[in-house]
Amino acid sequence: MFRYSPHGLALRLLTGAGRVPSCTTPTRQASRLHRRSPSSPPPVAVAPSPPIPPPKPRPPPSPPPSSITLREYQEECIQAVLSYLEAGHKRLGVSLATGSGKTVIFTHLIDRVPAVGNASQTLILAHRRELVEQAARHCAYAYPDKHVDIEMGKVHASGAADITVASIQSITSGDRLAKFDPSRYKLVLVDEAHHIVGQTYLDVLEHFGLRHVADWTGVTVPALVGVSATLSRFDGKRLGTVIDHIVYHRDYVDMIEENWLTDVLFTTVEIKADLTKVSTGANGDFQTAALSQAINTNETNDLVIRTWSAKAKGRNSTLVFCVDLSHVTNLTNNFRACGVDAQFVTGDTPAKIRSARIEAFRRGEFPVLLNCGVFTEGTDIPNIDCVLLARPTKSRNLLVQMIGRGMRLHKDKENCHVIDMVAALSTGVVSTPTLFGLDPAEIVDLADMKKMTELKERRESEKQREAQAAAVKQKTIATKLPGTVTFTDYDSVHDLIADGTGDQYIRNLSQNAWVGVGDGKYVLTGNNGNYLIIEPSDKSEGCFRAKCYWKLPADKKVKSPYGTPRTIAEGESFEHVVHAADTYAADAFEHMWIYKNQAWRRGPASQAQVDFLNKFRPKEDALKPSDLSKGKAGDMITRIKHGVKGRFDKASTKQRVAKRTKERAESLHQKLQGQVQVGPLNP
Incomplete structure (x- = not known):
C-alpha cells in the first residue's frame, strides 16, 4: 500500500514481502491513494524519490474537508453550479479570488454532482505538480472510501479510479489519455481554468466529447467545470470557445471586506528602467529576455533592496517575484550581501530541493523567498505577509495572481504589504492602482483597500469636475476614451489629420x-x-469590440466595397480586446505591413502619399516627401479614409452654429439694455 510521507511529498512502498501491491501492473505503477484512518495524513502519489528530512517536525495536517463547514459563498458557488447543470448546461466556469478555497469547493462538488447511469468517475486537470498534489490531498481527506489516482510523470493512473487527478502534460502524452473511458465520467474539473484554451486541454475536452456541440440537449457527456481566480485571457484566445457560462464570481475586494482574506497594504515605487524597447510576447506581456535586460541592472536591484529594507524589513515572510533566473540570482545575492537570509526557487530547481525550501519558508525559517514563474498560481503559503513585485507586467491576470499569494488568512499576520516596483508607465505596464480603476501612474504608500477605494472616488470626482469644466468651455465634442483623438479647436482639418x-x-x-x-x-x-477596427460597443456602456472588414473582389457589383464585417472580440477590458484583435491580425495580415517598428515606416513618404494628402491642404502649405515619414503619412491617410475629415466638418459646423447663436443673444441683450419703453414696469 501507499502511505503519505511527512518528509517532503515522497512515497514509500510498504508490503510484507517487499512486493508491489496488487493494484499495480508489471509495467505501470498505479498511484491509488487509500485513507488508512481518520488520524493519519493523506497519501499523495508522485514519482518515487528518497525522503528529505526537514530541519523541524512538520505541523499536523489540517482537518479533512469532510469535517469542515463550508463558508456561505462556497455553498452558494456549489449551488450555482448544480442549478446550471440541472438546467442542462454542460460547460461552466467559476471565478473565485485567490485564497477563497477553490480546491475545497470543487472537492465538495464531486459528490454533489449525481452519477448518470454508469458515469460516476471524476477527472481533475491541473498544469503544475503542486496543484496536482494539492488536489489529491483534499480528495483523499474528503473521500476516505474512494479510490484516488494520480496521472503525473512516471506515476500512471489505472483509469478506473473514482477520482483521478492528472497533470495536463502527462495525460496528453503518448496514448495515456486512451485508458480514460468518457462514458464512465460524470465530471471533468479544471483548476486554473484560464489555461483551458491551450491545445493540450482542447485535446482532453475533445476526448470527452466537450468540443464543437451547439446544443447539449440529449447529449451524454460529463459536465465540465473550470475554476480560476482570473477567468480571462491576455493573448486574444477566447474562453467562450470552451466555457459557455460563468456561473459564479467572487472578487478579492469583496472577500477582503468580508474578512475571508487578509487586508492588503499597497506601496508603489517608481524605478528608472526604460521599457520602451522591450517587445511584447505572444501572450501580450513583456518578452522575458528583453525585460530582464532592462530590469536586471545594478541600479534597479539596489533600489529593490533599499525599498524592502525601508518598508518591509520587519515582515516575517516576503515573497519576491523576479523576471528570470539571472534576475533571481542577482537579487538573492544582493539580499545576502545585506545580511538577509534569502533563498530562491525557479522552474529549474530540482523538485525535492524546491519542496524542502518551500516547506522551510512556510515554517518561517528564513524571511525572503525569491522566484520566477513558480508561485503565480495555486501556491498555498498563508504566512506570506509581504509580496515584492520586482518585475513589471502588462498582464492584469499575472498581477492579480502575484498579489493573491499574500492574501490568505494566517494567525500570525494582520495584513499583507504589497510593494510594486513600477517602471515607466508609458509602455502599457499595469500596476496595483489599476486594479482599483486608478491611473497606473498613481503612487501610493501603505494604502489599504479603504484608502485605495477612497482615492478612486476622489479621482473620479476630479475627472467629473474636469469633464464638466471642459464641456462648459466647449474644448471638445468627442467622447473621452483612453487615447481618443479629441476635437480641440484645431485651426484646420490638416492639423487634426x-x-x-x-x-x-x-x-x-x-x-x-x-x-x-x-x-x-x-x-x-x-x-x-x-482592416480591423476597435470601437465602443453599442450593446452596453463601457464595453469594446473588434471587427474585421474584408474588401470584396472588384467584380462584385455592390454599393460597399467591403463585405459584412465580422466581430472577432468583445468585452469590458479595452486591453483584452486589443490583444484579441492583435492575435487575429497575426494570422490575417502580413506582419511587415502592420508592425509599428518596421523599417519602411521610418523612410520618407512616397510621392503618391504626399499627392493624396495635399488634396486636403492649402497650396501654400503643400507637403514634400521629405517632410514626413512613410508611416506617418500612412497614418494620416488612414484618418482621412475613416472619417476624421467628415467629423471635423460636422464639429466645425456645430461650433459655428453655436458661435452665431451666442453672438445673436449677446447682440439682443445689448439692444434690450439700451431700450426705454413708456408703460408699466414689470415687477
Whole structure:
C-alpha cells in the first residue's frame, strides 16, 4: 500500500514481502491513494524519490474537508453550479479570488454532482505538480472510501479510479489519455481554468466529447467545470470557445471586506528602467529576455533592496517575484550581501530541493523567498505577509495572481504589504492602482483597500469636475476614451489629420500600428485594403469590440466595397480586446505591413502619399516627401479614409452654429439694455 510521507511529498512502498501491491501492473505503477484512518495524513502519489528530512517536525495536517463547514459563498458557488447543470448546461466556469478555497469547493462538488447511469468517475486537470498534489490531498481527506489516482510523470493512473487527478502534460502524452473511458465520467474539473484554451486541454475536452456541440440537449457527456481566480485571457484566445457560462464570481475586494482574506497594504515605487524597447510576447506581456535586460541592472536591484529594507524589513515572510533566473540570482545575492537570509526557487530547481525550501519558508525559517514563474498560481503559503513585485507586467491576470499569494488568512499576520516596483508607465505596464480603476501612474504608500477605494472616488470626482469644466468651455465634442483623438479647436482639418497623440495609448498596449480616428475608434490596416477596427460597443456602456472588414473582389457589383464585417472580440477590458484583435491580425495580415517598428515606416513618404494628402491642404502649405515619414503619412491617410475629415466638418459646423447663436443673444441683450419703453414696469 501507499502511505503519505511527512518528509517532503515522497512515497514509500510498504508490503510484507517487499512486493508491489496488487493494484499495480508489471509495467505501470498505479498511484491509488487509500485513507488508512481518520488520524493519519493523506497519501499523495508522485514519482518515487528518497525522503528529505526537514530541519523541524512538520505541523499536523489540517482537518479533512469532510469535517469542515463550508463558508456561505462556497455553498452558494456549489449551488450555482448544480442549478446550471440541472438546467442542462454542460460547460461552466467559476471565478473565485485567490485564497477563497477553490480546491475545497470543487472537492465538495464531486459528490454533489449525481452519477448518470454508469458515469460516476471524476477527472481533475491541473498544469503544475503542486496543484496536482494539492488536489489529491483534499480528495483523499474528503473521500476516505474512494479510490484516488494520480496521472503525473512516471506515476500512471489505472483509469478506473473514482477520482483521478492528472497533470495536463502527462495525460496528453503518448496514448495515456486512451485508458480514460468518457462514458464512465460524470465530471471533468479544471483548476486554473484560464489555461483551458491551450491545445493540450482542447485535446482532453475533445476526448470527452466537450468540443464543437451547439446544443447539449440529449447529449451524454460529463459536465465540465473550470475554476480560476482570473477567468480571462491576455493573448486574444477566447474562453467562450470552451466555457459557455460563468456561473459564479467572487472578487478579492469583496472577500477582503468580508474578512475571508487578509487586508492588503499597497506601496508603489517608481524605478528608472526604460521599457520602451522591450517587445511584447505572444501572450501580450513583456518578452522575458528583453525585460530582464532592462530590469536586471545594478541600479534597479539596489533600489529593490533599499525599498524592502525601508518598508518591509520587519515582515516575517516576503515573497519576491523576479523576471528570470539571472534576475533571481542577482537579487538573492544582493539580499545576502545585506545580511538577509534569502533563498530562491525557479522552474529549474530540482523538485525535492524546491519542496524542502518551500516547506522551510512556510515554517518561517528564513524571511525572503525569491522566484520566477513558480508561485503565480495555486501556491498555498498563508504566512506570506509581504509580496515584492520586482518585475513589471502588462498582464492584469499575472498581477492579480502575484498579489493573491499574500492574501490568505494566517494567525500570525494582520495584513499583507504589497510593494510594486513600477517602471515607466508609458509602455502599457499595469500596476496595483489599476486594479482599483486608478491611473497606473498613481503612487501610493501603505494604502489599504479603504484608502485605495477612497482615492478612486476622489479621482473620479476630479475627472467629473474636469469633464464638466471642459464641456462648459466647449474644448471638445468627442467622447473621452483612453487615447481618443479629441476635437480641440484645431485651426484646420490638416492639423487634426496630422495629430497622432491619440495613437500613443493603444501603441503602448500593442506592437501594431493602430491609428486613432476619433470617437474612441482605432484602425489597423493591411496592405490589401482589409482592416480591423476597435470601437465602443453599442450593446452596453463601457464595453469594446473588434471587427474585421474584408474588401470584396472588384467584380462584385455592390454599393460597399467591403463585405459584412465580422466581430472577432468583445468585452469590458479595452486591453483584452486589443490583444484579441492583435492575435487575429497575426494570422490575417502580413506582419511587415502592420508592425509599428518596421523599417519602411521610418523612410520618407512616397510621392503618391504626399499627392493624396495635399488634396486636403492649402497650396501654400503643400507637403514634400521629405517632410514626413512613410508611416506617418500612412497614418494620416488612414484618418482621412475613416472619417476624421467628415467629423471635423460636422464639429466645425456645430461650433459655428453655436458661435452665431451666442453672438445673436449677446447682440439682443445689448439692444434690450439700451431700450426705454413708456408703460408699466414689470415687477
